[in-house]
Amino acid sequence: MRYCFGVDVGGTTVKLGFFDEEGNLLEKWEIPTRTEDNGKHILPDVAASILDKMKEREVSREDIVGVGIDAPGPIDAKGTVYVAVNLGWGTFSLKNELQSLLNLPVEAGNDANVAALGEMWKGGGQGYSNVVVVTLGTGVGGGIIVDGKILSGATGSGGEIGHIHVMDSETEPCNCGNCGCLEQYTSATGIVRLAKRRLAEDDKSSVLRECANISAKTVFDAVKDGDELAIEVAERFGQILGKALAGIAAVVNPEIFVIGGGVSKAGPILLDYIQKNYMQAAFTGARGALFSLATLGNDAGIYGAAKLVLD
């Protein structure tokens, strides 16, 4: 049996996983992400942690298939990063740099894309090879898997579905600078925004009026309790997201959509709102697409990173 490592570099911690080549996660741990000095310590820290683990477990380089790594930022299929603002990184070959530190084969990808690969392999998309993963968190991320491989795009921006324009009438800007991006309505903060806008429209009663801090969770909890105004908000959310996913399906025709991120903790009810509206907008040839919830949570990145190097 041979082994591999999956490494998920985040803005505050780096998650590492030690896997056997069948994809069983044997151990996972974290180290801090040192973003000072333009992030120049990050890869040496990762390399040191991996070499320590190999020593501890008494495995040699020959036993290791390689190391997969992801990071937040556009990264193309060759493992080149095009500026990762959160880490202080500029443009360089993440693949080559970690490879030369470790003297092991390395593959690299964007964090959302790699997490999508993980969900295809061992999570909500298991058994499928044409998968769209939609991550509804602070923002909206995505990953497009075509024939079992990540669609990275020309400059590593494949799957940036949070920035699909969905609303002409929007006047507040998105973090990206445009107005009316998908993520402005369907991320955790976007759902709160939809709720606040709905509350401001009239005086309709709602448990949400009593919340000091409305969150996506309080909105969907209220939906489950039958709160009419919250149901209207969920419906609006489902319309916007369902329609956007129908557009994505007309481009890539996936077998399954996997919905993840913090918002997905609302559970299967979330899929009902998305899927109903998807079916209304989807092209006939794409209506067979399935919907599921992500299952790997924060481990999706290390699973996907491992899969990158096992492929």
Add this chain to the structure above:
Amino acid sequence: MRYCFGVDVGGTTVKLGFFDEEGNLLEKWEIPTRTEDNGKHILPDVAASILDKMKEREVSREDIVGVGIDAPGPIDAKGTVYVAVNLGWGTFSLKNELQSLLNLPVEAGNDANVAALGEMWKGGGQGYSNVVVVTLGTGVGGGIIVDGKILSGATGSGGEIGHIHVMDSETEPCNCGNCGCLEQYTSATGIVRLAKRRLAEDDKSSVLRECANISAKTVFDAVKDGDELAIEVAERFGQILGKALAGIAAVVNPEIFVIGGGVSKAGPILLDYIQKNYMQAAFTGARGALFSLATLGNDAGIYGAAKLVLD
């Protein structure tokens, strides 16, 4: 030097091309498409025409790399057709059936996708491998090329971009049954529709008012003559298409968009209207995408079909 055939099956004629393996088109010809009897004569006719040509040119099976073929309808990466209404075909393996008639390797794909591959190889997308081809004809078709390969999708509906939902307020149905599809505004007939709607809005003068039969060509001819109302129509067309392409770019992040089909005869002015609006809606990471016009016209299909089997 070895050779191959590229075959483009349309609703009325089948176009055939004889290529050398470097992609030089040595000869092209057409045969009628016999759609009677559920299209059962089409493939035997194609096979007979190819075998005749091999005899005429005195080339043996060993000299032939294979035969690429496309047809109108969803066809997946394995060469399975999922119902081709215009040809009378049900669901079957186009690849296997032609292969057994010819005793030669065969590859098959959807006509719009295969034409896109042709434009990437020898047309407006030459030199690139991540290409989105947009065909503005009677309808709006498309083809997505990722790393030099067609994105066929789970059931052969990849690249069906004409059916992306772009207009919530639409009440007239598209041919597909939905309301508000991209093709309702940006196909040749869609542009005429935009023009007629604009003319009905008020009494603003325009040369288009004197046209007995407005066409996409008369609209863009009027644009070139500085007709203000026609320019408003072109602007509306550009807004709708530019925004939709920005959405596509957020999914697949192409290097270049290639615009083809009858409408593209309007020339570079068409790209101006599309690109300006694309840039306003596109995610920062996708703004570097280039725009060009398709150059292969009706030969795109046979070129793409040849490329299918040479890959």
